[in-house]
Amino acid sequence: MLHTLKTYFGYDSFRPLQENIINHILTKNDSLVLMPTGGGKSICYQLPALLMEGTAIVVSPLISLMKDQVEALQANGVTAGALNSNNSESENANLRRECLMGKIKLLYVSPEKLLSEVDYLLRDINISLFAIDEAHCISQWGHDFRPEYTQMGILREKFPKIPIIALTATADKITRTDILHQLRLKNPKVFISSFDRPNLSLTVKRGYQEKEKNKTILDFIDKRPNQCGIVYCLSRKTTEKVALNLQKNGIDTAVYHAGLSSEQRDKAQNDFINDRVQVVCATIAFGMGIDKSNVRWVIHYNMPKSIENYYQEIGRAGRDGLESDTMLFYSLSDLILLSKFANDSKQQSINLEKLNRMQQYAEANICRRRILLSYFGETTDKDCGNCDVCKNPPERFDGTIIVQKALSAIARTNEQIGTTLLVDILKGFNNAEVLEKGYDKLKTFGAGRDIPPRDWHDYLLQMLQLGYFEIAYNENNHLRITELGRNILFGKEKATLVIIKREEFVAKSRKKKVIKDFKPEKPDYSNEDEFIFEELRVLRKKLADEQAIPAYIVLSDKVLHLLSSSRPTTIEEFGNISGIGEFKKEKYGKDFVGLIKKLTKESK
Incomplete structure (x- = not known):
């Protein structure tokens, strides 16, 4: 394994979990792999594909993503190809012929192409494994649901003995469960790498208007000369306005959104990848599969619609492990627009809940990294020291009794309530639902009368973000106490909460500076010429x-x-x-x- 790793990829050692995952695949067992962007997911199936007999079939959602992966593999001396609609008929015919002759080690296909080839090409070739990349697309609970992915379960039916590996960078617990169910994986092992990306700083700016945002972005870039970055915007129009403002200030900037022709989008992407521009202003259409290692910062001009989207997008910075910065602007107008999108969508309740969690992150006054990790089911008892909240910490107090009151009420209702009903119980409100379910008889009924309802909601938000309970939004948003929460509830640990202060920060004005002559920044290597x-x-x-x-x-x-x-x-x-x-x-x-x-x- 190490010889193959060095021969084809040039590395002397594996990253965490990679070796375990590869060994598991080599024993022809199914698996689900969760690794953050830049964590080294692709080697988890590419290396076993090289070690096993036959052709590995890789299902991928985007032609551009397949192109990047295939070019990178071919540049490493691996025989790989992509079967897709961008190829000419003769190119696809040649590729099929090479597969039948056993010459292709990795074949990339779209889910649609996979389904059309199940009874033809796939039946006639020796397949080593199936890798389902961007597997969150399978789940209706995922942030990028694609209906064609839901038919991937046919692979288990048609090829019962071939191992399946599903991979994604972002999936919460419910999405993971759904991926396993949809793919019908047999006794799968779930590998979860840490979602922590400590090299990324996290900053949120609340309530900024357009003029303030633009000044702040120029100031931000001014302090990072020659560093590549991405500005994500919610709409095409905003993307173009932001890009124009940067260009007027002498910053080499490309624009990328779905309203442009494929040639224009390809040029923008290639100019950015090849360091011909410093910044790309883009909608969320940009970035999946972009393997540019020296992106030093990511700015969200608007709030994303979910934490999954946000985490995947900021993950495009610092893929080389070097220090990188992220900044998120959040305003009420974003929230109103995103709420409208969620209400108009086919998955209204799911999308509203995901938006709610994104809003909670943006409004938080506790360590932001703990919130992100908690969302993906990973808990830590330490603050990160590399987010705006940690760098300018709010005042805290021992909130153990407050937390115990809330968790006790959740436990005494057998975890069958949501946050609104929980506050009603803690405040001792005799409303219809409380009386109907007999919650007025609970020992914790009215135990929090001294705290205003608004503050209770704030404390519950902190508790959620600290990982003391989870929301099961596929079960009427009921609250579930975590292991960390049980430790607080039973007095094994203390809980620290933030003193609530209701005030807003206003952006300071700055003098306009012009940045010219973009050259990609270089990390500090000793003895470098x-x-x-x-x-x-x-x-x-x-x-x-x-x-x-x-x-x-x-x-x-x-x-x-x-x-x-x-x-x-x-x-x-x-x-x-x-x-x-x-x-x-x-x-x-x-x-x-x-x-x-x-x-x-x-x-x-």
Whole structure:
């Protein structure tokens, strides 16, 4: 396994969970893998595909995503292809022929194409495994539900002995359960990597108007010269307005939304990937499968519709593990518009609940990372120190008794109530539902009379975000006490709450500054020669253009930094750099080593 990892991907060791997942697949067992963006999901099925006999079938939702994956694999010397409607008939015919001959190790297909080939191509080839990428698309509870994905259960029926691996970066507990059910996985093992991305800072700005937002964004970019970033907007019109404002201030900016032609979108994406522009302003149509490792920041001009969307989008920053920043603007107008979208959707109750949780995150005054982790079922008893709340901490107090009162009421109703009814019980309100269900007889009835209802809702919001209880929104939004909550309830641990302060922060004005001459920023590598790095970038661009592929597929920025720091003078030394496999060593070693030797000699 390690030999294959080094040969094709250029790495000497696995990331957390990768080795366990690969071993599980090699025993031909089903699995569900949850890893955050940039966590290394693709190697979990790509490497076993190389180790097993036959062709791995990878189901992917977007043609652009398939294209990126296939190009990256081919650049590593792996025989891979994508069967889709963008190909010509002859290209698809050649690909089918190669599959039948056993020459393709990984075949990428859309769910529609998979269904049309189940009784034809797939029946006639030797399949090693099925990988369902972006598996949250299967679930009606997921943030990007796609009806065609729901038919993927046919794979278990048609190919009972072939292992299935479902992978996603964002899925809460209900979505996970639904994925397992829809795919009919047999005794699956669920692998959940930590959702924590400690290199991402988290900041929320509440109540800013357009002018204040624009000033803040310019100031933000001004403090991060030469750093690549993405600005996500809710509408096409806003995307274009924000981009125009940045361009007027001398910032190289591309626009990306569904209203543009495919050529315009491809150009924007390619310009961003190849560092020809510093910023891309985009709707949520942009980003899935973008493997640009040096995105240093992500700004949300508007609030996203769900935490899943938000987490996936901010995850496009800092994929190389280096420090990166995120900023979210949140306003009442966003909430009104998103609520309208949710009410008009086919999944009204689900989308409203997800929006509610996103709103709670935006309004929170406790560690934001704890809220995100709690949402995905991961609890921590420490604040992160890298969000706006941690950096400017609010005043806190020992809220154990308040928390115990609330959790006791939830427990005494057998976890059959929602937040509104819980507050009614704690306040001792004799309304119809309380009396009908006999909740006025509970020991905790009226136990929180001294706290205003508005504050109770705020404290419950804090408790939810701290992970003391969960909301089962597929069961009438009933509250469920977590293990962490039980520790508080039974006096094993204390609970700290935030003192409630109802005030808003207003953005300060700033002087306009112009940023020109965009060059991608470089991390601080010891002993790095900046001139050599720039010359290596020129060579990489030349090699990429010759092959008509993005520059990062030849070698990543991180690899170029390592080369300009260590300056290898033999092809063997070149191959020892992390991220350079055997194929790239043989293909590019002579060019890069030759240039490094020439530049090193000239500098002496």
